[in-house]
Amino acid sequence: MPTVVIAYEAFGDYNVELETLRESGAAVIQAGNLTTPEAQQQAIDADAIMVTIQKVPGELIERMKQCKIISRVGTGLDAIDIPTATKCGIWVTNVPDYSIDEVSTHAISLILMQARRLPLLVDMVRQTGWYSANMDRPAQRLSTQTLGVVGFGRIGRASARKGRGLGLNVLVYDPYASKEDVEAEGCTSVDLETLLRESDYITLHSPLTPQTERLINATTLKLMKPTAYLVNTSRGGLIDEQALLEAIQANQLAGAALDVLTVEPPAPDHPFLKEPRITLTPHNAWYSEQAKIDVRRKGAEEVVRVLRGEKPKFPANKL
Ligand code: NAD
Numbered sequence: 001m002p003t004v005v006i007a008y009e010a011f012g013d014y015n016v017e018l019e020t021l022r023e024s025g026a027a028v029i030q031a032g033n034l035t036t037p038e039a040q041q042q043a044i045d046a047d048a049i050m051v052t053i054q055k056v057p058g059e060l061i062e063r064m065k066q067c068k069i070i071s072r073v074g075t076g077l078d079a080i081d082i083p084t085a086t087k088c089g090i091w092v093t094n095v096p097d098y099s100i101d102e103v104s105t106h107a108i109s110l111i112l113m114q115a116r117r118l119p120l121l122v123d124m125v126r127q128t129g130w131y132s133a134n135m136d137r138p139a140q141r142l143s144t145q146t147l148g149v150v151g152f153g154r155i156g157r158a159s160a161r162k163g164r165g166l167g168l169n170v171l172v173y174d175p176y177a178s179k180e181d182v183e184a185e186g187c188t189s190v191d192l193e194t195l196l197r198e199s200d201y202i203t204l205h206s207p208l209t210p211q212t213e214r215l216i217n218a219t220t221l222k223l224m225k226p227t228a229y230l231v232n233t234s235r236g237g238l239i240d241e242q243a244l245l246e247a248i249q250a251n252q253l254a255g256a257a258l259d260v261l262t263v264e265p266p267a268p269d270h271p272f273l274k275e276p277r278i279t280l281t282p283h284n285a286w287y288s289e290q291a292k293i294d295v296r297r298k299g300a301e302e303v304v305r306v307l308r309g310e311k312p313k314f315p316a317n318k319l
Pocket of ligand 1 (some may be wrong): 067075076077096103150151153155156172173174175176177205206207208209211212233234235259261283284285286287301
């Protein structure tokens with residue numbers, strides 16, 4: 001009987017996974033995450049493992065002699081050593097389409113929160129009973145503003161569409177997207193420097209790769225408008241966090257809203273937690289009740305397919 005290790009506790013229960021995996025006839029082991037030696041040993045002995053955002057390093061993959069699939073129950077693949085998995089003949093899959101609507105809406109919500117000064121106004125009413133000109137700051141009509149979208153994949157494209165729907169002028173930087181494709185969505189394809197110089201809101205949607213790591217750093221932050229607002233719902237590693245903090249404190253940009261950090265959760269003394277111009281949400285952009293079911297079902301379906309000897313639907317590698 002094959003064994004499937006579920007190496008996460010993120011969703012509270014395993015009902016969706018157990019129901020979906022039932023038809024594979026596999027024994028299912030709930031192994032917590034992969035940080036303990038026991039959990040690692042269970043992964044080493046498994047025919048399939050299911051993971052969320054924890055690291056799956058090459059040294060562990062090389063010891064997983066029976067494993068046929070590492071199913072990433074989510075989208076980002078940056079924590080899995082895919083070249084080693086490929087070398088070992090193990091499929092790596094993800095669920096690329098479970099939260100396109102949720103993450104793009106989250107990014108746009110963070111932009112609207114800033115554009116319409118929502119935290120400020122809510123705070124103002126709480127503190128003063130109604131309106132106080134002293135506490136207020138100017139707002140701009142969205143149709144006069146430019147949104148810069150970095151990464152024009154599934155989520156970036158959905159964010160661009162929603163931004164266009166709100167009347168924003170949308171610039172796109174994606175070295176792999178064609179100009180025609182970008183223009184077909186009513187957006188303008190530009191280089192990164194132009195996007196950073198001209199955008200009032202910048203939203204990051206590229207994956208974390210060696211090319212995108214610290215894409216936003218002391219040098220690129222200097223290109224932004226002092227009124228610009230940065231939103232990141234992709235991966236914390238896209239931003240040099242120390243440089244971002246310094247840039248905001250030096251008024252090089254207006255602020256940032258981040259759903260993702262390089263280390264999650266942040267340490268209790270993380271300076272972002274004390275900086276009022278930085279808003280954090282707890283890596284929750286993906287969440288809706290529907291997305292939560294979809295991602296687990298689709299992640300488990302990949303395992304069932306591969307254990308049946310079929311090709312997965314969303315392979316991240318070629319075997
Ligand atoms: P996708 O693969 O559909 O799109 C990524 C896009 O980034 C592609 O168009 C690609 O060409 C582009 N890209 C690659 N390298 C680039 C570079 N150097 N500069 C600019 N663009 C580049 O992925 P997606 O589904 O849109 O997801 C994007 C990311 O969102 C994921 O990698 C994941 O990390 C993150 N994500 C976060 C959450 C959350 O809850 N916060 C949920 C899902 C996904």
